[in-house]
Amino acid sequence: MDRSLRGAAAIVGVADDVSPTGELERFGRELEVAMVLDALADAGLGLADVDGVCHPESAVAFAEYLGVHPNFVESTMTGGSSYEVHVEHAAAAIAAGVCDVVVSVYAATPRSDRTQRRRREWRRPGGPNPMAEWDLPYGLRTPMGPYALAAARHMYEFGTTSEQLAQIAVSTRQWAALNPRARYRDPITVDDVLASPLQVSPLHLLDCCLVTDGAGAFVMTSAERARSLAKPPVYVLGAATCTDHMVIGQMPDLTTTPGAVSGPRAFEMAGLQPTDVDVLMGYDSFTITALLHLEDLGFCKKGEGGPFAADGHLGPGGTLAMNTNGGGLSFTHPGMYGMFLVTEATRQLRGEGGDRQVAGADVAVAHGSGMFLSVMSTAVLGTEATL
Amino acid sequence: MSVDAPKATPARFEPPVGVEGGPFWDATREGRLLVQWCTSCDQGVFYPRVFCPHCAAGRDALEWRGASGRATVYAPGVEHKPEAAGASFSNGQPYCVALVDLEEGVRMLTNVIGCPPDEVRCGMPVTVTWEPLSDGRQLPLFQPAADAGSGDGATGS
Numbered sequence: 001m002d003r004s005l006r007g008a009a010a011i012v013g014v015a016d017d018v019s020p021t022g023e024l025e026r027f028g029r030e031l032e033v034a035m036v037l038d039a040l041a042d043a044g045l046g047l048a049d050v051d052g053v054c055h056p057e058s059a060v061a062f063a064e065y066l067g068v069h070p071n072f073v074e075s076t077m078t079g080g081s082s083y084e085v086h087v088e089h090a091a092a093a094i095a096a097g098v099c100d101v102v103v104s105v106y107a108a109t110p111r112s113d114r115t116q117r118r119r120r121e122w123r124r125p126g127g128p129n130p131m132a133e134w135d136l137p138y139g140l141r142t143p144m145g146p147y148a149l150a151a152a153r154h155m156y157e158f159g160t161t162s163e164q165l166a167q168i169a170v171s172t173r174q175w176a177a178l179n180p181r182a183r184y185r186d187p188i189t190v191d192d193v194l195a196s197p198l199q200v201s202p203l204h205l206l207d208c209c210l211v212t213d214g215a216g217a218f219v220m221t222s223a224e225r226a227r228s229l230a231k232p233p234v235y236v237l238g239a240a241t242c243t244d245h246m247v248i249g250q251m252p253d254l255t256t257t258p259g260a261v262s263g264p265r266a267f268e269m270a271g272l273q274p275t276d277v278d279v280l281m282g283y284d285s286f287t288i289t290a291l292l293h294l295e296d297l298g299f300c301k302k303g304e305g306g307p308f309a310a311d312g313h314l315g316p317g318g319t320l321a322m323n324t325n326g327g328g329l330s331f332t333h334p335g336m337y338g339m340f341l342v343t344e345a346t347r348q349l350r351g352e353g354g355d356r357q358v359a360g361a362d363v364a365v366a367h368g369s370g371m372f373l374s375v376m377s378t379a380v381l382g383t384e385a386t387l
Numbered sequence: 388m389s390v391d392a393p394k395a396t397p398a399r400f401e402p403p404v405g406v407e408g409g410p411f412w413d414a415t416r417e418g419r420l421l422v423q424w425c426t427s428c429d430q431g432v433f434y435p436r437v438f439c440p441h442c443a444a445g446r447d448a449l450e451w452r453g454a455s456g457r458a459t460v461y462a463p464g465v466e467h468k469p470e471a472a473g474a475s476f477s478n479g480q481p482y483c484v485a486l487v488d489l490e491e492g493v494r495m496l497t498n499v500i501g502c503p504p505d506e507v508r509c510g511m512p513v514t515v516t517w518e519p520l521s522d523g524r525q526l527p528l529f530q531p532a533a534d535a536g537s538g539d540g541a542t543g544s
Contacts, residue, residue: 129405130405130434132400132402132403133402133403133404133405133408133434134402134434134495134496135496136400136402137399137400137401137402137526138484138496138497138498139400139466139469139472139473139474139476139477139482139484139498140464140466140472140484140496141466141468141471141472141473141474145464145466145472145484148464149462149463149464149484149485149486150462152462152463152464152509153461153462153509156462156508156509156510157509197467197468198465198467199467199468199471200464200465200466200467200472200484201464201465201467201505202464203464248486248496249433249434249486249494249495249496250434254461254462254486
């Protein structure tokens with residue numbers, strides 16, 4: 001593969017805001033602006049340095065609000081994987097000399113929007129579209145319905161069990177116990193997961209991610225400039241994205257996500273393999289989502305994700321540190337959680353992980369999953385030592 | 388004292404008719420299940436399109452063909468919180484929503500009815516059945532095939 005983003009750009013500032021209550025006081029633009037300013041401050045930069053803006057709804061509108069005049073605007077919206085796509089595109093733009101300092105931001109407050117009864121336009125399909133015509137009549141609940149179908153098919157083809165899926169929630173909760181900002185920190189057992197109410201079977205409530213408020217931002221710049229900034233640079237070593245469907249009925253194989261393409265491409269660009277990874281931040285919208293990442297990224301063979309997870313590889317002290325912040329399952333999940341994959345991977349590679357720090361972490365993967373297993377985006381990140 | 392409105396009759400979200408979906412929905416009025424077919428590469432196309440996504444043949448290569456109504460369950464799920472799904476058609480009872488593979492090789496979402504929802508299995512043979520919509524169209528649902536048990540292992544893809 002003749003692509004050369006390796007080491008060309010770095011993440012130099014991150015910020016995020018979550019609360020164990022699941023709710024934040026700030027919302028909307030105020031929260032977005034706070035995240036951008038915090039991430040810039042983390043980098044030792046300011047708004048005047050920004051010449052690239054990423055925002056999954058409208059980078060143009062957000063740049064205007066910030067009062068910056070960027071040379072690079074990026075509004076790619078791929079659901080939860082949007083922010084890994086932004087990493088990839090920002091790295092490409094920086095490497096090409098299109099821009100120098102790029103910010104990407106996220107803020108969503110679904111929980112307090114509800115408790116505060118904030119006015120919020122409900123997004124409806126704007127007229128006949130495939131989902132309305134062919135899916136909505138059948139009451140497939142989103143987001144979990146499509147994931148339940150994937151879990152059912154994986155169980156059928158590979159003998160995966162509800163207990164094995166539950167172990168992912170259990171291991172992730174063990175990481176959350178080490179994160180004082182996580183929404184849920186009390187230990188849970190496999191039996192707890194199986195005893196929680198079925199949502200769309202075979203998924204139980206504790207197989208599903210949270211609904212919380214949350215916000216975050218990151219700043220990227222060139223490798224050269226990164227070295228003069230406040231924090232140790234986290235370099236983008238490889239990045240790739242792939243999508244093979246939007247609605248679940250169009251997914252070619254419910255047991256293999258497009259991460260089976262984006263993952264190997266990102267690793268190839270990085271010149272690394274799954275065995276080199278110290279921290280895997282794999283979007284855990286549901287336990288089945290994380291299981292599919294393990295297989296598709298090559299941490300285990302296709303069909304072996306269940307036994308791999310059940311062996312307790314994934315918790316603190318295991319062989320693969322996965323979702324060390326406590327994940328979408330226990331830390332936070334405002335809707336498009338991919339931002340927190342980037343902030344946590346960055347903190348781990350800087351050694352800022354506190355009680356949950358993975359010792360000597362040099363390589364982290366932020367693997368975002370968007371929509372209905374529809375868009376996978378893999379960013380392989382590394383410290384200076386990996387260049 | 389307030390007077391509650393009568394409870395709405397359990398109803399479906401009624402599907403809009405997309406630009407290419409007209410012939411499909413018209414045929415449902417007569418209980419006929421049609422599949423868009425590409426005569427260029429000889430494969431079914433679902434959902435209907437203006438061109439063939441398999442071989443890129445144009446609209447002229449596409450026609451509508453009658454389907455047998457026989458299908459195999461590809462992946463089932465049971466919705467245990469119908470209210471959370473915004474679905475009132477099941478009277479609050481759990482229902483099965485599933486992807487099924489038609490004999491003609493296309494996959495569609497549907498509900499499998501006619502058996503307890505948690506008894507629907509991957510590989511189970513099913514046949515089409517119809518539920519009336521308010522405008523005379525009918526929604527294709529599926530039920531276990533009369534002459535077959537549950538799928539278990541033998542008939543999966």
